[in-house]
Amino acid sequence: DxxxxxxxxxxxxxxxxxxxxxxxxxxxxxxxxxxxxxxxxGLRLIHYSYGVKDTDKGEVSxxxxxxxxKTEDFLLTLESATSSQTxxxxxxxxxxxxxxxxxxxxxxxxxx
Amino acid sequence: xxxVKQNSPSLSVQEGRISILNCDYTNSMFDYFLWYKKYPAxxxxxxxxxxxxxxxxxxxxxxxxxxxxxxxxxxxxVPSQPGDSAVYFCAAAVxxxxxxxxxxxxxxxxxxxx
Numbered sequence: 168d169x170x171x172x173x174x175x176x177x178x179x180x181x182x183x184x185x186x187x188x189x190x191x192x193x194x195x196x197x198x199x200x201x202x203x204x205x206x207x208x209g210l211r212l213i214h215y216s217y218g219v220k221d222t223d224k225g226e227v228s229x230x231x232x233x234x235x236x237k238t239e240d241f242l243l244t245l246e247s248a249t250s251s252q253t254x255x256x257x258x259x260x261x262x263x264x265x266x267x268x269x270x271x272x273x274x275x276x277x278x279x
Numbered sequence: 280x281x282x283v284k285q286n287s288p289s290l291s292v293q294e295g296r297i298s299i300l301n302c303d304y305t306n307s308m309f310d311y312f313l314w315y316k317k318y319p320a321x322x323x324x325x326x327x328x329x330x331x332x333x334x335x336x337x338x339x340x341x342x343x344x345x346x347x348x349x350x351x352x353x354x355x356x357v358p359s360q361p362g363d364s365a366v367y368f369c370a371a372a373v374x375x376x377x378x379x380x381x382x383x384x385x386x387x388x389x390x391x392x393x
Contacts, residue, residue, distance in 0.1 A: 200380070209285075209368060209385040210323070225380065257322050265330075267313055268381060270322030 170194040173258050173271035181279055186245040188274050190258030192238075198261050199241040200268065201225075201233060203254040210257065216241055248278045282306045283371050285384035294393050298356040302369030302384055305350065309371040313381065314343060314354045317366045326367075327354070359391045 170193040180186050190199065201213040202225075212225030214233040222233050230252060234242045245252055255275050259268040284303045292298045300314075310331035315323035329336040329343045329352070336343050342355045356363055366388050370381040 202383075207385060209283075210370075210381075210383040212380055212382075215380060259322075265311065267325035267328060268323075269325070270315075272320070272322045 171258060171260055171269055171271045173256075173274050175274060176272065177275045179277045179279060180248050182249060183247050186248050186276065186278075188243045188256055188258075188276070190241045190243070190271060192241075192260050194260065194262070194269075195238060196260040196262050197238070198263070199235065200259040201231075201241070201243045202257045202259060202270075203227065204257060204273075205254050213243065213256075245276075248276075250278050252276065253278045281384075282309075283369055283382050283384040285369055285387050287387055288385070289388040289390070291390045291392060292359050294361055294391055295358045298354075298359045298363065298389055298391070300354040300356075300367050300369075300387050300389065302352050302354075303350055304352075304371050306371070306382075307350070308373050309382075311372045312343070312345060312352050313370045313372075314341075315368040315370060315383075316363075317368065317386070323368055356389075359389075361391045361393050364389055364391045 172191050174189045200215040202210040204210050211227045213231050216222045216235040232244045255273045257273045258271040261268045313328040314326040316326045317323040327338050327341050327343050329345050345352045366386045368386045369384040372381050
């Protein structure tokens with residue numbers, strides 16, 4: 168919706184394996200974000216990007232890395248997945264500081 | 280330390296009545312506030328926002344009130360409809376920066392009974 172898609176929608180992986188989640192947007196928006204949603208915690212910011220090759224850490228960035236080689240793609244990588252990273256991951260984008268975030272439909276990740 | 284607080288995890292109201300969802304914040308630098316609505320298996324969708332220069336913003340059945348001195352905002356839904364049943368997130372940001380990273384509350388589950 169709103170030109171932003173996430174893949175995969177569901178993934179089950181084993182502890183210690185690398186995982187990459189993809190976010191793709193067709194709006195040419197500069198700003199993109201990765202959030203995770205967990206019961207009792209709401210949405211917490213993992214990493215964000217304000218342009219190609221410009222990224223920064225959010226409040227829960229440990230264990231995650233991101234890359235933005237093209238405006239339309241923002242990748243989230245778990246180098247070595249842990250059970251604590253079982254969560255629903257949401258990508259979001261917006262055009263600028265005073266415009267609301269538009270979210271993708273999420274990726275449900277289970278680490279066994 | 281949680282900067283955006285939604286202290287009530289759930290709310291149940293009768294169809295046609297008013298729903299009032301509350302949110303408190305602690306960071307006095309926040310000057311842009313938003314409400315998002317989330318259905319199961321979908322991403323949050325933007326509902327309504329308010330900047331700190333206003334104390335009220337209305338959009339159809341939805342009105343957001345901001346009390347800066349109390350660091351409190353509320354979302355009023357009148358009249359409530361069964362389709363409003365969802366999780367509602369309050370969010371806040373410091374507007375005007377290079378990017379306004381949103382800080383979210385934990386969410387409140389609204390159930391509207393037919």
